[in-house]
Each structure stands twice: as structure tokens, then as C-alpha cells.
Amino acid sequence: MRASSGAATRCARPGADLMARLLKPSWIPTPLVAASEQPPVLIAPVRPPGAWRTWLVLGTAMSLAIVFLGRWLTRRFDRRAFAVRVRRAVERVGGLWIKAGQLVSLRVDLLPVELCEELAKLQTQALGFPPARAREIVERELGAPLDVVFDRWDEAPIAAASIGQVHRARLRREQTWVAVKIQKPASAELFARDLALVRRAVAVLKVLQVYRHMNWDAGMHELRQIVKEELDFGYEGSMMRRMRRNLRRHRVYVPKVFSRYSTPRVLVTELAPAVFMADYIRVAREDPPRLERWLIENDVDPRRVGRRLAWSLERQILEDNLFHGDLHPGNIGLLRGNRVALIDFGTTNFTDVEYLRKFEVFIRAIASEQHAKAADVALLLCARLPVIDTSMVREHLVRALRAWHARALVRALPYHVRSLNSLTLDVMRTLLGFRCTMEWAWLRLHRAMSTLDASLVQLYPRIDFRGLTARYLAQADRRRRRLVTSPETARRTVAAAARVPEIQERVRDYAAFQTQAIRRQAQRFRGVARKVSSATAALLELAMIAAWLQTAAVAALAVHGAFPSWIDRAVGPQVAAAIERLPHLDPQPAALVLLLDVWVLFAMRRVRRELIRRDVDLARHSAAAAG
Template sequence: MRRRRIIARLIGIQRVLVKYGLDDVIKQTHLFRPLRFLFYLFPRRRTSSAPLGERIRLALEELGPIFVKFGQVISTRRDLLPREIADELAKLQDEVPPFPGEIAVAILNEAYGKPVDEVFERFDIEPFAAASIAQVHTAQLPNGAEVIVKLLRPGVQDLIERDLEVLRMFAGLADRYWEHGKRLRPLELVDEYEHTIIDELDLMREAANTAQLKRNFAGSDMLYVPDIYWDFCRPEVLVQERIYGIPISDMDALREAGTNIQVLAENGVEIFFTQVFRHNFFHADMHPGNIFVIATDPEKPKYAAVDFGIIGTLSPSDQRYLAENFLAFFDRDYHRIAKLHLDSGWVPEGTRIDQLETAVRTVCEPIFNKPLAEISFAQVLMRLFRVAQRFNVEIQPQMILLHKTLFNIEGLGRELYPQLDLWKTAHPVLKKWMSDRLGPAAMLDDLRENLPQLRDAMRELPAAIRYLADRAESGSSDRAQQTAEIRKIRGELKSLHRQRMWLTAAVVFVSAAAVVFTILAVH
């Protein structure tokens, strides 16, 4: 049954690609060679003569939520796409076709167990916005508060589960036929993406994420997070404060309001690094459709963010490892970068540190002393991918969300203020974080936090010493067993070190962008 469902979906994808004249991407890509038979078994003719950008957008919309999410990520990279393509993909942010308002009313009636007009003072049946997973309506609560009501699309979970099966099949093909498949671990990437997108289907989780971010930025003059109305929230329904602001992508409106664009852009970078390092809780779906600007004071513009279905976190070791690498980048300390990666298990044993240092310098040196307009982070990542290939790096799926967010940050930065130096703006934030984490006060805090565990460990230490002494006297610990145990411990330590890897996960998005580039090249 599962195999038949996958084949049926593949046929559906094939038909959509042919319908919009995009099937050449399959025919000319080596990875998809096992699937080419579909185009001979089910030949069809192109039925759309629309411009290429519109055809790509329509195909992504028709293929469903997972493909729409991909288009949303790519749409922020106007530096990498022709303008007409980027303009069309940008419509994926808030112009996905809505489902009828009558269905929304039926969903609400079932969720609340009573008619919608008994829950809200006013419910606007016409959709306010529609996205790939959910749809938004405006409403008014009995207390007069203006709110937005977010509803999951009917049947969206079944659609996502079906497409995840297809992605697993593609990942299996990559693992089997692609020369870099074993190293990039595509099956793990699909598992990570599944965890992320399934989380989006629980709107109570999103409400909790929103409340946490609001606490994190309470009193902030840079970011506003809307209130949640918990009494009206359900797993399939989210009700939150309505935000009135200028869409971040509407540059004409921002200029008309007299917004200080440079301050806005620099604040955006600071907000991101504050979320990642100070709060360890970052908004990982920062495409333009989710970000607005409150320009009441044009010289001190304030961001307003929505849609917190995807949130990223890092372990303390990931945070520190990432910060140390960033600071080494800022200081152009390429030897330090190479040593950090060798110490962490980022590259295989036996790698020469001078060779890795030279490779990293070649990739990173063009970044510095240039405004963002003159460099492309995506191009740097592509070159890092080549370094990764050379040194047989294994990709780490757990860092995808962070790099997806960085990917979006650069796109927004270019749109807002091309002269922004992202690295220079972020440097002070990271310096302060490292000082706070490694200073005397932080050491005392860590000691106080870990004192109970340390006390318990000290109590157990004498018994552990006696156990080792008894084993030594009895001779029960033979050399072979010791060797096996040592190898096991080394393997576990190596695995733990590799958890801190971060850089090469970004190649997932560069690889994804390559799909679009293939389409463009064909046409």
C-alpha cells in the first residue's frame, strides 16, 4: 500500500512538472535517473504558456505545503534569482489560494463545540491571508479586542505525511546513487525536516512558542510579539492579537513612512543573534510574509513578527562552539577555526591543520571589509561545500534550522539595506555573549547550578575507587575487554564532539537552490 501511494504521488509530481513545462529538471539530473521512466510511461504535453516564474510558483502551489516551504526559502534570495522569478516566488508568502470561509466556520464550530457567532463578537468569513499549512481570518473578541484566527488547512497532515514518504524515497536514492550521499546523510535530513514540519501542525505549540518569545523580548524597543488569547486556542486553532504594521517587503511604504532603513537592518541582525545566543530560542521561519515594521517613530522602527510554528534551539556546547567559530571568523584567525574543527571531530583524523587552515582562508577572506552588497553568503557556502567535499565532512542535520534562518537573514538584509555589514553588526553581540558566558559571574552561576550533581558524584567516588581496586586485584579486567571499553568510550566522545558541528548543514539550502538553478538553466 505504501509503495503504491508513493508511486501515485510520483506520477502526480511528474504530471505537475510536465503541465508547467518543468520536467527537464528531472530528465537532466543524474540523481533522478531512476525516475525517468515516468516520463515515458505517462507522457503529457505542456498546458501552460505563462512566464517561467509564474509556472514555477504555480507548480509549487499545486504540489503542496512542503514544496511551498521550499519556494518561500528561495524567494528571499533576490541576489541569486532573476527578478521575475523572485517576484513570483514572493507571492508564496501570503498569496497561496485560500480554502472557502464556510469550511473555516465548520472547523471552528467543531473545535469549540458551539456556533462561531457564540464565540466571537465578529468573525470575518473572507480569509485575510492563506499559507501552505494554515489560513488566517480576522475577528473581534467579546471584549472588543481585534484578533487573527489561524486555522490548519483541512487534510494538510495527510498531504504532508504523503510527501514525506516521497522525500524519504528521494533521500534513499541519494544515499544509494549519489557520490556524496553517504557523507551528507539525506535520510537523517528528512527525519529532521519531518520533526520540524510536524511541529507546525500543532497550533498550541505555536501559541506556546509565541508566549515564550514575548517574554524574552518584554520591554524591547526592537521587536514586538503579539499577545496570545489562550482561552480561544485549540490544537487546530490559534487566536492572537492582530498586528498593524508595514510588511517588511514593502520598501515603498517603508520609505514613504520615513523609516530609518539602516537602523532597521542593523536591529534585525542584532535580534537574530540575541535570539540564538542570549535566549537560545530563535524564530526559524523568518521569511518576509512573517515580519512587519511598526514605524510610529520612523527613526526607531520596531519589528513585529508572527508565525512561530518553527523555533530553533541549540545545546550549550553548540552555542559556544558556534560563537567561537564566528569570533574566529571576525578576527580572521583561520588557524583557530581549523583547530576548532579538528578538535571537534569535524574532519577525519589525520587531516593536516595547515591544509584545512588554507582552505578556510580561501573561502572566508573575501567576506571581510566589504558591505553585504558586494558579497554573497550563499556563494561562500557553496565554496565551503567544496572544502567539505575535499575533507570528507559529514553533514549535521540538527543545524539546518539555524542555517535556514541565516539564509533568510541575508535575503532580508539585501532587500532592506544592501550596505549592511552583517558580520560587523553581529560582532559586539557575540563578544558580549562570550564575556557573559566565560566571565567570573558566569563561572559562579555554573558552579551553583552544578553543585548538587558534584556533591552526589563526590559521595559515589569512594565506592567507584574500591570497585576499580577490587577488579585490579582479581585480574578480571583483561586487556581485550579494556581495549573494547576504551574504543567504545572514544566512539561516544567522538559522537558527542560531532554534535557541535554547524557549518556544513548550510549546504542543504545551497543544494536546494541548485534545483532552481537547473530549471533556470534549462529554460
């Protein structure tokens, strides 16, 4: 959407309506870290993508492969050190490889934990591009000179990532300080080239059958969707508006989006003057007394903030079905009075409703200590199950869940062994031991919980996750009961009653559709069953022929041993001479072998007749289903 030059030149003070929708001044905390203490964003000229990009990626991959082989052959390979090297290499290459690394880090069910932990640290800190180029992009996108839209503009960016950078400015008309996110020049070309390289790399991995259970095709689909959303800031703006409405009920603040000044390459949002958890963690480590003074001055109780964040994420996932998928410390801001603000909604996810219901049952079973039920649901949450004994998998899952519950009760244990992230990780490791892989939906949920852990461990290290989740579920149930008994629900019920005939018709259509689907599944199953039955019957027929031949041979040997002259007269001297060279059987062992052969022949005959009968029945049922 382009800004109107005439509208932008009006310098009227914002009205009461706008002020009511912005962050209240009384919520703004005092600074914890001075602006002079913040490291500046380094600037580098933008280099258009070309063949050099391909050689950079290939060279980086070759160097990592050489290091890996050298360390492995000399038995000096260290997983953690190599994972750090991989992360730094990905950061150096930048571009879409940052996003690909973050996506791969979700596969904690397949890849080494050390590698996933390091790739999860890829927070896309990158070099900025020249301020003059930023001005050009903003003016071209808004269709007006910069000073017409903004009366203040900071030339130096306050943050930078692989996709763009953020400038601090003040809107002239609204007199509001904003964060202006600007897409880096040539980002579309860069991402397209990188995506082609990733696609070729995945093709090689599939041919070499590296991590065959990885489901590379689904991963490529996820990456293409990420590229589509990253290159259009409209997605982030839309998600931000929806999350702003939802999180207002959670008492979590989301900055306002100024749609009139936002385009696919420029996103203008309210500047959140919060103290971000990244600074909180750094000061807690370097200057604890300073942090303690700030907490008292701004009426902030870390434990209450931690509970609010944990409950909000659970509510986003289970009730709103729209959750912030990247709650790392740089995206969580602290406000006065235990209030919280969230920024950067580029990674906002939702879950298929059916899958979400299963996940909720899993969480409720964990909270109520129904470990066997949780294990059963965990199997339903898998992407695929190989041909295994599920009772054994279930037994191992129950053990893992009970072990986590025992750890969660001991608050003296380290945070990372008691967290929900630890629980989901234990479930994935247990399932991987039986070659069961998880859906991408599960991995996104796991990612959201694991990124929040970096803040919760600082805010509330002794948190009781099982008790906290049980309290959240009780609150969620109360909210649902209030919703059912509200006047609005009553009005909707009356309106729905008028649509009963239409609903009945839809139910009949759905039932008919489901019946056809079940019938097709049954036909496919019967087809497979008929093939298996026919093949087994044919094999049994061959086995029966072989058994008859073996029985005849045993009988001939027995008769020859007892009455050799009969054999000579019956088959002639040449065949008799050949039989003479075979070992002789005494009458008693021969009789036992013959009785056993006869019993086996009759058993195989009964099984073959039963298979043929079932084959005929399946054919009749298939014909009836087709009719």
C-alpha cells in the same frame, strides 16, 4: 483547549492587565499600503487526497526529468531557469512538498546554489479554502458558535499557506482584534500521503546513490519532525510564548497568544498592526518618496532597525538558544520609533549545547580576525570528515575567511558578498571541495541568517557585519558579567553550595561513565589494531617466503653460470636442462642482488617480529581492560 460558552458570552472590557500585555497604541504605525492595495487570497474547494495526488506528483516529476534531459542533451541547460521551473512545479503540487523543498534548500553545501536560492523562496503562498469550511472548523474546535466567541469575523482570509489560512476577527470578551489561524481540512491525510511519496523517492535516490553525502536518513527525520509540528498548532503557540518572553529583553515585540481559544487546529493570536517588510520592499522599489514620508512620519531609521534585527538574531542564537528560523520579509513588522515585531513562529529552532559552544567560538574567532582558529573550529562543526589531509583543508579555509574579511571591509561592494550568509556559504563550499559535509544544525543557522538578508539589504545595505558582530559580543559579555554579580546569582550560589555533596557524587558517576565509554572505545580501537597487525604480519610472512624463493633462484643461477658441472651433479640432468634455458647471471650482479635480498629479508623479519610483539601487548591490554 476548548472555550467555555458561558465565559465567551461575557462581553466585559479587557482589564488593565490584558491591556498592559498587548501592543501599545503609541507603537502602531500609520499604514504604508492601503488594504485595497493588498492582493486578495484566491479561494478553491478542498479536494480530499487520493490516487490523483500520487499521479500529480509523478507527472510533475516526469515532466521535470524530460525537460532536464532535453536541455542537457541539446546543451541548452540553464541552471537558473531550471531552478525556477522546479520551484514553480513544487508550488503547483503544494502540500508537504513545499516543506520538503524548503528543507532541501538548506543543503547549499551539496546542491547547486541556484536551486537552493529558488527553493528558499517557497514561502508557502497557496490557495485558501471556502470561508464556510473555516467557520465549521473553528466552531467544532472551540465548541461554541462563532458569534459567541467573536463579535467581528472577516469572511475573507488575509493570508493562506499550504497548512491553512488566517482570518481577521475580534474577540467578544476581550474586545481585541486577533489573527485566527485555521488548519486546512484533510491536512493530516494529505501530509501522510505526501510523506509516503517522499520516503519512496528518497529510497530510490539512495539506491541510485544520488548525492551520497546528503545524509538522506537525517533529512527524513527532519521532515517527519516538521510534519509533527505543522499539524499541531500547539507547538507554534508554545514557541510563541517562549519567544515573547525572550524577545521582550531584545525590545522586539511578539504578539500575545490567546491560549483559551487555541487548539491543535486553531491558533488565536493578537493581530499585529505593523508594516511588514514585504510591503516596505515593494514600496521602496515602486514609490521611494512615499516610503520616505512614511519613515519620517513614524520616526523610523532603517539603519537602527537593521542593527536591532541583526543583534536580536545573534542573541537568539548564542544566548537564548531559541531562534526564529524563517525571518523572511513577510514575518518582520515595523512599528513606530524603530521598534520591530515578529510573527509566524512555526519554524523556531534550538541547537545542541555542545555544538552551539563550538559555533560561538567560530563567530568570536571571525569577529577577532583569528582566521586560523576559525578554520580549526569549522572542521569541528562538520558532520563527517573523510580521510583527507586536514592541513590542506585548513589552509583553504583560512584563505576563504581572509578573502571574506577583505570584502567585508569594502562597503562599496554589493551587500551579498559582505554578509554573514556569504561567509557561511564560502565555508561550506570550501569544505565541499574536500567532500566534507555540514551538520543540519549549521544549515538551520545558515537559513536563519540568509532569510534575514532580504530585509537587511534594504534597511542597511552598507552594514559592517564583522564590526557589528564584535559590538554584539562585547554587549553579550557585559550581560553575562552583570548576571554573575546580580543578587539572584548570589542566592543561587548559596543554594548550590548546599548541594556540593550531591554534585560531587554526580561528577564521580559521570567520570565513571566516561571512563567506561573511553575504555570501550579503546577496546574497539585495539580490536581493529590487532586485526590490522595480524593481517600485516601474515602478508609479511608470505612476502618473506617469496623473497627466500627468489634468493634461492638467484643463487642457483649464479652457481650454474660459474660452475655448471656442480649443478648437473646436484640436481640431475633434467632440472639442469631446465635451468640451462634460463638467462645466465654474471657473478658480480648476482652478488649485488643476493646482498639486497638478504637485507630485505632481515628488514621484513624485524618488522614482522615487532608486529607480533605489539599484537601480544594489545591482547594483554584488552584482557586487562575487560577485567
